Amino acid sequence: MNTTATPSVFGAVHLGYLVIETNxxxxxxxxxxxxxxxxxxxxxxxxxxxxxxxxECRFLLQRGPAEDVVTLGWHIDDHESFEQIEARIRAHGVPCSAGTAEEAALRGVERFLRFPGPKGITQEIYTTPLKSAEPLKMLTSSFVTGDAGMGHVAITSTKPTHLRGFFHTVFDARLTDYIEETISGVKLKIRFLRVNERHHSIAIAAVRGLPIDPVRTRVQHLNVQAESLDDLARSYERVYELGFEMALSVGQHTNDKELSYYAVTPSGFEWETGWNPIVVDESTWEPSTHQGISIWGHKPVGQTIVDKLDQFRLGARSLVHPEKTVPALSGAGIPDD
Known part of the structure; x- marks a missing residue:
């Protein structure tokens, strides 16, 4: 099936919830x-x-040994777009199934459809989120969601073109830009994909020239966007005061200009809290390549040579366990540099 012949669902797709498995x-x-x-x-x-x-739900945590994000839930604006996406999946011969009423209630949605995704991350789509009348009890004043979705996820991959092809085939994801970075002599290329006005909902990082994945978890980090600079600063301070590990100090990215920091979650993947990224103007945007992840800041916090060696140990392990993909939805022929 040639998805380019069908109406695009770009702009009707938003990151809606994540399911995390942890003990x-x-x-x-x-x-x-x-x-x-x-x-x-x-x-x-x-x-x-x-x-x-x-x-009702943006993060669902269920007990289990993975210590990882196991599911991405995508909010689809309307039933027509939902049906287009379902038709694409089925036309490519990929199995998809409806979640149970109990599972939907846990996710705070009326109903959803699940199907396999890259790196073993289950993908779920839904149209109707359930809203809660209960007032929020939060230390942060508010987070930015709405038309841009709830944030983004970053994934490391040995097969970045397969991941880019998957999200293009399923959601008509567009390439926003690239970042090239060298860390400890290792060259990285990061692809940033958008499905709406948010600069990116998916980031895909790959080690150039080496078929290794240096990250244990399926997701390297996830991102939420604080409403104010004060919210960002106060959460950064609380992470430190409570003794949680900080991965990267406050800094500003080269491409989306977001101010952010990265903390390490109890499950081991990273959590980026950001503020004030740019919003893409579809009428003028052209993909470009940026040198380096950050304009300033984002310095590693407390990282030692032992941590670096451990990363390469995990990377070597990835050679023994091939990365899971969904070949039928991986978009053979999608142009990529």
């Missing part, structure tokens, strides 16, 4: 509420949620 519930509760400043709801011993706006 570290007490640490996650402290991290989410006391450090990042989100609203917390305990559902049971094995389930809890975080809210950052009027949606």
């Amino acid at each position: 570290r519930f007490a640490d996650w509760r402290r991290f989410g509420t006391d450090a990042i400043g989100m609203h917390h709801d305990t559902l049971s011993r094995d389930l809890m949620r975080f809210r950052i706006d009027d949606h």
Whole structure:
């Protein structure tokens, strides 16, 4: 099936929720509420949620050993776009199935459809989020969601063109730009993909010339956007005061100009809290390549040579365990530099 012959769903797709599997519930509760400043709801011993706006659920945490993001939930604006996406998936022979009523309730949606995604991250789409009338109890005044979605995720990959092809085939994702960076002599190329006005909802990082993935988790980091600079500064301070590990200090990115810092979550992947990224103007935007991740800041905090060696140990392990892809949706022929 040639998806370019069908109407585009670009702009009707927004990152809506994430499902995280963890056994570290007490640490996650402290991290989410006391450090990042989100609203917390305990559902049971094995389930809890975080809210950052009027949606019932933005982060669903379920008990399990993965210590990782296991699912991305995508909010689709209308039933027509939802059906177009479902038709694309089925036309490529990829299995998809409806979630149960209980699963939908946990995610705070009326209904959803799931299908496999790259790196073993399940993808879910839905049209109708459930809203909560309960006032938010948060240390952060508010987060930016709306038309831009709830933030973004960054994924490291040994097969970046497959990932780019997947999100183009399924969601008509557009290339925003590239960043080339060298860290400790290792050259990285990062592709930034957007599905709406947010500069990127997906970032894909790859080691140039080496088929290794230096990150244990499926997702390298996730991002939420604070409403104010004061919110950003106060959450940064709380992360430090509560003793959570900081990965990168406050800095500003070269491409989206977002001011942010990176903390390490209880599950080991990173959490970027940002402020004031640019909004893409579709009428004028052209992809470009930036040299270096940051204009200033974003300095590693407390990283030692042992940490660097551990990264390469994990990278070597990735050679033994091939990266999962979804070949039928990986968009063979999608142009990529």
